[in-house]
Amino acid sequence: MLIKNGRIHDGLGNVAHQDLRMEDGMIRSIGADLAPLPGEEVFDAAGMEVMPGFVQPISIWGVNGSMTEIRPSSNDNDERSNPIMPELDGFYAFNGRAATYQQLGAFGLTCCGVGPTDNNLFGGTIAMFCVDGVNPYRMCLKRSCGMMASVTSSLKRTYGARPQAPQTRMWIFANFDLQLRKAAEYKEEADKPKDDKLLALKQVVDGELPLFVSCDSANSARQVWDILQNYPKVKLVLLNGFGLTGEEDWIVEHKIPVIVRVASNPLDKDAMTLDWNGIAKLWKQGVPVAFSGTYTNSLGAREDMIWNGIEMMKVLHDSAAVLPMLTSVPAKLMGVDDITGSLREGLRADVVIWSANPLESYQAHIVRTYQAGQVIYQEGDAMKCM
Template sequence: MCLGNHYNGSRQKKNGGIDLILIRNGNVHDGLGQVLAKTDILIDNGKIVRIGQHLEVAQAQVIEAEGKCVMPGWIDPLSGWGTAAGRGQARDNDETSDPLTPQLDVYYAFDPESMMYQELWGYGITAAGVAPSNNNILGGSAAVFKAYGKTAEAMCVKVPAALKGSVDDKVKQTYGPRNAAPMTKMGIFSALRELIAKCRSDKAEDQKDLKVQAFRPVLEGRLPLILNCNTKAEADAVLSLFEKEPVQLILANMYQLDESLKDKACGLILGDLTDGFNRYHAAVDYKALFDLIKAGKPVALSAFGDAVSPGREILMWNAHGLLAQARRLGAEITSEDVLKMLTSVPAQLLGVADRIGSLTEGKDADVVIWSGNPLETFRALPETVMISGEIVKGEKAA
């Protein structure tokens, strides 16, 4: 909350549009667990500058939100959005000439028109973590992009946001048919151990190795490492490998969760819980998952799975499915808990919580005004969507 209801800030306009916007009398769900009834949000030049009641602002575009849900834009934390022009086409985030390519950068695979074509914001998604595929042990760095814009530079929130890799069966399926290493889990972890050893080496040739230079920030705890792990055995092996390293570890596409993860220093990005064809899907222990969430473990929802091009609605389906399981088990998981898994938690894991992921003064105005609560009813529609303060859907959209 801010003291004072009068605002006399900047009137500067960019691109000829109205930059001073007042969302009035909405039910504000801030993405951090708090709900503020009949609250106003003032946006100036793409930033949230005031949150409070009865704000008085001259020359602002007013959007009436009484009786509606005002939420942060959702963040899909792990995706391939924007890396191919259309369904079925080869993806530019899938370099499989070598199982270890940490020096690659997904930024150069990102095509803004491909991202815009999907219109993610039509389902409340205003940003996405875009990453290499699951086919390499280390595929390259991931980046965070807004879901609307004309250039990769303008849409980029953070690059690099993490290094992305995988220890699941996709790696074996990629290199096994070529009779090339790694063909086994032994080969996958041997390759990781060899790279770690090179990073610790004093040899001049090792220090000049681009792979070593790209992986060293991970070992030093300066860049998060996202590793795809479908099973508990894979997760346990990863945790053991990095147990004595200050690595910011994020286990992704997880299905076989248990309470032993509660005390482990790692974040979690769930796999697509709607994919009934995934052989690990039935192994999800929802009680253990809910215990982890209530214990404060950073757990994010995603639509990332084995599908080549998941639909933009998958993230919402995952949220609803999770709440349905909570009701079935009588778990104390609320829609506000799940909202955090769609907003502030992925922002935290990807290192962009200073800009996006919650409705907080000073952050980017990535705001969605829903006709109702979209986590409680499929009838709720995103009536107005703002990305960086620009209205991309709804009143006076460009």
């Protein structure tokens, strides 16, 4: 397949009128005036925008199906038997058919991350998948992309009603520190059983596995950072961005990535503190910023990624700057930027052809979406699921 005459957005901030060739599921060449090969299909993208597929780093796709399809609302990423479960693997929560049924390609998504919910202090690891297929083993791009943690009030709501710890912020932060300290001090001994929880967390304190921490305020994010001063190898990624004003010198100094997530409930009091100007200010100071969508135990909006991008456009007014927050930056944070997230020769052909720039025009719609060079959605396909 040769895509000709389109405006190529590489997802790294560069835009140019070029052609793009896909072969064997990969991007083989990008350049001006590429000549069609014998027998090669040619798609004329004149007047269209060619972009990388969106990469949603934290999601519920493939965990919950529709109410009539595939183990409806199974919540297989929401283990609530123990608030400390770092040994769990988000890979096992994923069902390929449940993700495919959502037709995420119709909304520009070609890659999604699946991991534990915010309901545990340490919930387990995140895995990255392509969005169309059946077999999770074939759809998985990478396992163990990072460890999921949460210091939000959802822990108190989940366990406090039983009653069971945690019921207070004191417990949450004391045990956040305690578990990391135990992992840092842990040594395997031949005559003792292995501690799977500490082995999992040891990868975090040794800097082998990034730590994605969901915070519901700027204060809780700072408290997490203060604790992590005792564990200098930890690679922190902040989730949500709630309450950040852009004045957080510690985030800027250490270039701590922020993944912005929207809330499923528009009346969520924590999400109401999301300040797009503050997030933009952090970005302008060199902080990596990525977007994700709704992350709940029910079906979220497939449009969340693009809506986040549009919100940022209201501040930055620069689509070439905003697009990487939907593509290459989340791909890098999840460790799959050598596979997808940008339009570069040698990467997977995860390509979306838009009628116009979706960050600049509400009239923009998707003409075709390719996952590894295969069409997974094209204009005119019937939409099958909410």
